[in-house]
Amino acid sequence: MTNSIAEIEDAACVFIIGSNTSTSHPLIARRVLRAKEKGAKLLVADPRAIQMSHFADVAVNQRLGSDVALLNGMMHLILKNGWEDRDFIKARTEGFEELKETVAAYTPQRVQEISGVSPADLEKMSEIYATRRPATLLYTMGITQHTTGVDNVKSVCNLAMLTGNVGVASSGVNPLRGQNNVQGACDMGGLPNVFPGYQQVANPEANAKFTKAWGRPLPDKPGRTLPDMITAMSEGKLKALYVIGENPKLSDPDANHLKHAFNNLELLIVQDLFLSETAQGAHVVLPAASSAEKDGTFTNTERRCMRLRQAIKPLGNCLPDWEIASRLATAMGYPMSYRNAEEIFREMAALTPSYAGMSYERLGIDGLHWPCPTADHPGTKFLHPVQFTRGLGKFHAVQYQDPRELPDAEYPYYLTTGRMFAHYHTGTMTRVSPALDREQPTGYVEINPQDAFKLKVREGEVLVISSPRGRIEAPAKISPEMLPGNLFLPIHFGENPTNVLTNSEALDPLAKIPEFKVSKARVEKLVE
Amino acid sequence: MKDKVRDWLETGKVDLFLGYKQVDGHPLPHAFSKENLAELGELIVSPARYALEKLATEILAIKPALKIGILGRDCNQRAVNVLTVHQQISPGQIQILEVNCCPSPLRKHAACSTLQPQTYGAVKLELGVDNNMSVAQMDQFDQESLYSRWMYEFQKCLKCYGCRDICPVCFCKECSLENNDLVATGGLPPEVPLFHLIRAVHMAGRCVDCGLCEEACPVDIPLRLLYRKVNGIVKDLFGYETGGSHEQPPFSLLGESTPPEAEPHSKAV
Amino acid sequence: MTKKRMTFLKELLPFIGLGGRLRLEWISSAEAQKFVKVVTEFTEQIRNLGPNPLAKTYGDSLDSLDLAPAPSEATGSGCGCGCSKAAAGA
Structure with a gap:
């Protein structure tokens, strides 16, 4: 997020696109509702009629995967009506002419043909977003999990820059992170191409710095992305896999294909709290301590690094992740002798410029927002006030492309996937909770009432959903939130493994993120 | 205040005292006991409120023999009465050390400052x-x-x-x-x-x-x-x-x- | 006890704008005429109140749900405030 969470309350316009905020980020939804109650206008663009849509001043249901067209259409109208921020464009950006040329072709009529959003709604949205400042833009996986994921993000940024809605309090581009510490994991180099603090492995200077700090030569070429690893596993080029706190057998696309890849492995090590679907097939399972059993830090979606404090000693024979890693490294010939998590944090802060000013003492209970470069720096609530990381902000002119799969005669439905409010990811942690299990005990498929009527299916009756990859069964949940011709499957349930249906070959060419949000599918009533 | 809690703990009037402790600028519920009397220096009275009697009731459900003191206002007293009426606790199991409804000595049982x-x-x-x-x-x-x-x-x-x-x-x-x-x-x-x-x-x-x-x-x-x-x-x-x-x-x-x-x-x- | 609860509810429902939609009567199986009278009166009273406001709030969703063979429990039928259940049980 370029802003911090509390700033959302003071925005004059909140634009939510591709985020079921109340379900997946309830504490951000509360800020949005407060902003609304203080007088902000709320715009919601989502293929489903979600809870936040009820509170929106304008709520639209764009067709799955049509976000670039919708956003280009908004920019088209903003330019046509002269609502853009000329000073900002001139002072802070480059590439504006190309953008202008590209969006000129996205007339409201064309946008309606692609996305189904009416010209009147499009006009209202564009005007509100461009003229009610500060405007904040929130998005999540509904924007990123597409073959055009990077294009979608670029379009979102284009829109914000075009209207000068970046670098001010309560105004910015805010991807809401899906996990408590995914920001922290990325910050610490949990990506194939960077060291902690986004220092490139291929940058000789950065490489030399970490080689010196860690006393071993380090690779200077980026490693494999997750989809590349799966391919390498299927081809027998990758023989061992060490999975920490992830459950790819449920979370990765095309589960059947994935199963073959996993069967090729000579060694699978899984480190997790519970015996997840992936752990069940592992050669070695390393029991990890839960958050209540260890010290450390989390860095959340607003770049706030906060301390985690041990409440109880680890149960049974489990250990904190850092201790497992230390012992394993030591056993493999690289002695690690950290005494506690704080020692690791100190090393981390020393090597990561954006964390350099942080210490356990300074973090206290409230934590600090990075960048926090020095010991007297108060932390940073919002980013890019004067300039962007690269200097000028670049407009990337983006053309709309269809999703990889569109419904056809054989598979006439759009299928999309996501979360429901009572469970988390593949359910490794939430499905063992009796209270959450009562709330939602099984998987389901959400279907529009008219479609359900056509299929003569009642609430709770089992439907068979199939795609070119495979088939699964799930009870029907008849929901007016769904548009006709659309299906929604939650991703949490191992007995209705949604990702049997999704496509592992439809990837964003740059980010390699799979297109979880759009697949074609067929649905029929289960015949016993 | 602190002397009174110390007295309660030392004389065995209560085995446990639930109050608040300031941690990094945040008042957090905390259990004080005879074993950790030194901690009493950190006991604070502030506008912060928490259902301490609920915590006490949950502790008593596991260890019914305990006597628990809590720092409380009038609402805590009312809650203890309701819990007693509904037989969740017995009279006398929870002792309340009363503080004013807001931290001013002049406004006994005034509306809570956090609820203004x-x-x-x-x-x-x-x-x-x-x-x-x-x-x-x-x-x-x-x-x-x-x-x-x-x-x-x-x-x-x-x-x-x-x-x-x-x-x-x-x-x-x-x-x-x-x-x-x-x-x-x-x-x-x-x-x-x-x-x-x-x-x-x-x-x-x-x-x-x-x-x-x-x-x-x-x-x-x-x-x-x-x-x-x-x-x-x-x-x-x-x-x-x-x-x-x-x-x-x-x-x-x-x-x-x-x-x-x-x-x-x-x-x- | 029922009477106490119903008296209480009758006071509470108007506070959230659902007044006049709750009634409690004791009718024996022998009192067919009283049954007819109460039901007719109450139906008339409800009709005069106009359409169920909950249906207005969820207008679109309820309309589309009507197409479905089995309306989901989540949106329910009737006014959904529990008063239909109470009236039926009375």
């Missing part, structure tokens, strides 16, 4: 129910307006159960709000207005007007106002002042599928 009127947005005033509103002010609205205002508020609900979980007098083992036959599960918002109406009905003869539910609510639903109406009805119809005494409420069975005798940690009073 906050400003809410203009749109909330127009569409919803202002949290500062009184029951009498609400009566000025017509049925249609009341209806749309309350439904607006209920539709914001994120089903976090914060209102129930913080509530000092929510002690049922099985909660009707989790019963799929009464309130459909699996969706947001939880069934409007059933979820909140069921909770409101269950507050009759129980709610001590501490306002913690409303403070806990992430989306500012004016729950305290709703339950004030509930208590107002109980008082008007049955002359019962909730939390004021150890007298049984007019419908002690209301909202319960089982009579109190069958409750899990019931004790003879």
Whole structure:
């Protein structure tokens, strides 16, 4: 997020696109509702009629995967009506002419043909977003999990820059992170191409710095992305896999294909709290301590690094992740002798410029927002006030492309996937909770009432959903939130493994993120 | 204050004392004991409030022989009375060291400082129910307006159960709000207005007007106002002042599928 | 007890704008005429109140749900405030 969470309350316009905020980020939804109650206008663009849509001043249901067209259409109208921020464009950006040329072709009529959003709604949205400042833009996986994921993000940024809605309090581009510490994991180099603090492995200077700090030569070429690893596993080029706190057998696309890849492995090590679907097939399972059993830090979606404090000693024979890693490294010939998590944090802060000013003492209970470069720096609530990381902000002119799969005669439905409010990811942690299990005990498929009527299916009756990859069964949940011709499957349930249906070959060419949000599918009533 | 707690712990008047401790600028609930008397230096009195009697009741359910002292205001005392009436604790198990309802010595039992009127947005005033509103002010609205205002508020609900979980007098083992036959599960918002109406009905003869539910609510639903109406009805119809005494409420069975005798940690009073 | 609860509810429902939709009567199986009278009166009273406001709030969703063979429990039928259940049980 370029802003911090509390700033959302003071925005004059909140634009939510591709985020079921109340379900997946309830504490951000509360800020949005407060902003609304203080007088902000709320715009919601989502293929489903979600809870936040009820509170929106304008709520639209764009067709799955049509976000670039919708956003280009908004920019088209903003330019046509002269609502853009000329000073900002001139002072802070480059590439504006190309953008202008590209969006000129996205007339409201064309946008309606692609996305189904009416010209009147499009006009209202564009005007509100461009003229009610500060405007904040929130998005999540509904924007990123597409073959055009990077294009979608670029379009979102284009829109914000075009209207000068970046670098001010309560105004910015805010991807809401899906996990408590995914920001922290990325910050610490949990990506194939960077060291902690986004220092490139291929940058000789950065490489030399970490080689010196860690006393071993380090690779200077980026490693494999997750989809590349799966391919390498299927081809027998990758023989061992060490999975920490992830459950790819449920979370990765095309589960059947994935199963073959996993069967090729000579060694699978899984480190997790519970015996997840992936752990069940592992050669070695390393029991990890839960958050209540260890010290450390989390860095959340607003770049706030906060301390985690041990409440109880680890149960049974489990250990904190850092201790497992230390012992394993030591056993493999690289002695690690950290005494506690704080020692690791100190090393981390020393090597990561954006964390350099942080210490356990300074973090206290409230934590600090990075960048926090020095010991007297108060932390940073919002980013890019004067300039962007690269200097000028670049407009990337983006053309709309269809999703990889569109419904056809054989598979006439759009299928999309996501979360429901009572469970988390593949359910490794939430499905063992009796209270959450009562709330939602099984998987389901959400279907529009008219479609359900056509299929003569009642609430709770089992439907068979199939795609070119495979088939699964799930009870029907008849929901007016769904548009006709659309299906929604939650991703949490191992007995209705949604990702049997999704496509592992439809990837964003740059980010390699799979297109979880759009697949074609067929649905029929289960015949016993 | 600290001397008194020390005295209580040393003489064995209580085995455990629940109060607040300042940690990194935040007042947090903390249990003080005879073993850690040195910690008493960190005991603080502040506007911060928590349902300490709820924590005490949960501890007592596991260790009934303990005597627990808590730092409390008038609302804590009322909650202890209700918990006693509903046989969740026995008289004397919880001792309250009374502090003023706000940290000024001049304003004994004044309205809690944390509950002084906050400003809410203009749109909330127009569409919803202002949290500062009184029951009498609400009566000025017509049925249609009341209806749309309350439904607006209920539709914001994120089903976090914060209102129930913080509530000092929510002690049922099985909660009707989790019963799929009464309130459909699996969706947001939880069934409007059933979820909140069921909770409101269950507050009759129980709610001590501490306002913690409303403070806990992430989306500012004016729950305290709703339950004030509930208590107002109980008082008007049955002359019962909730939390004021150890007298049984007019419908002690209301909202319960089982009579109190069958409750899990019931004790003879 | 029922009477106490119903008296209480009758006071509470108008507070959230659902007044006039709850009634409690004791009718024996021998009192067919009284049954007819109460039901007719109450139906008339409800009709005069106009359409169920909950249906208005969820208008679109309820309309589309009507197409479905089995309306989901989540949106329910009737006014959904529990009063239909109470009236039926009375």
